[in-house]
Amino acid sequence: MEVLQADGRKPFTEIAAAFGVPESTIRARYKGLVDRGALKVIAVADPLKVGYPLMAMIGVRCTPAALLTTAKELEALPEVSYCVVVAGAYDLLIEVVCEDNEALLTFLTERLRSIAGVLETETFVYLRILKQNYEWGTTPT
Numbered sequence: 001m002e003v004l005q006a007d008g009r010k011p012f013t014e015i016a017a018a019f020g021v022p023e024s025t026i027r028a029r030y031k032g033l034v035d036r037g038a039l040k041v042i043a044v045a046d047p048l049k050v051g052y053p054l055m056a057m058i059g060v061r062c063t064p065a066a067l068l069t070t071a072k073e074l075e076a077l078p079e080v081s082y083c084v085v086v087a088g089a090y091d092l093l094i095e096v097v098c099e100d101n102e103a104l105l106t107f108l109t110e111r112l113r114s115i116a117g118v119l120e121t122e123t124f125v126y127l128r129i130l131k132q133n134y135e136w137g138t139t140p141t
Helices: 002-006 012-019 023-035 064-075 101-114
Strands: 054-062 080-085 092-098 118-125
Touching: 002 012, 012 023, 054 064, 054 101, 064 080, 064 092, 092 101, 101 118
Parallel strands: none
Antiparallel strands: 054 092, 054 118, 080 092
């Protein structure tokens, strides 16, 4: 899995050669990981470089009885790239990607605040992403 985290396009033949095992072994392990949902190989686009230069994390306080239904509604919004239930000052944290300040303003005032379970929000606009890592659980090089 570490090899695919570093390069999701690496051919099974190269992985097999590096580990000294048959390609069929790598293929079977890969299939097993995918089948049980432990691994999903996808392309990860950088929103800042593909037309979405504005990103923000938003803390959301919800009506306690509506926490999960509110989360489901938020998950469905196209601007939301990440949604988690958390412990602490907020009930949910969502990450949004927007084309510009006007799009973020529209999201906040027209879409987010129209969801019945949303009581309060606090928005943190990203000024600079210092670390974004998809290689967790791997051995540092």
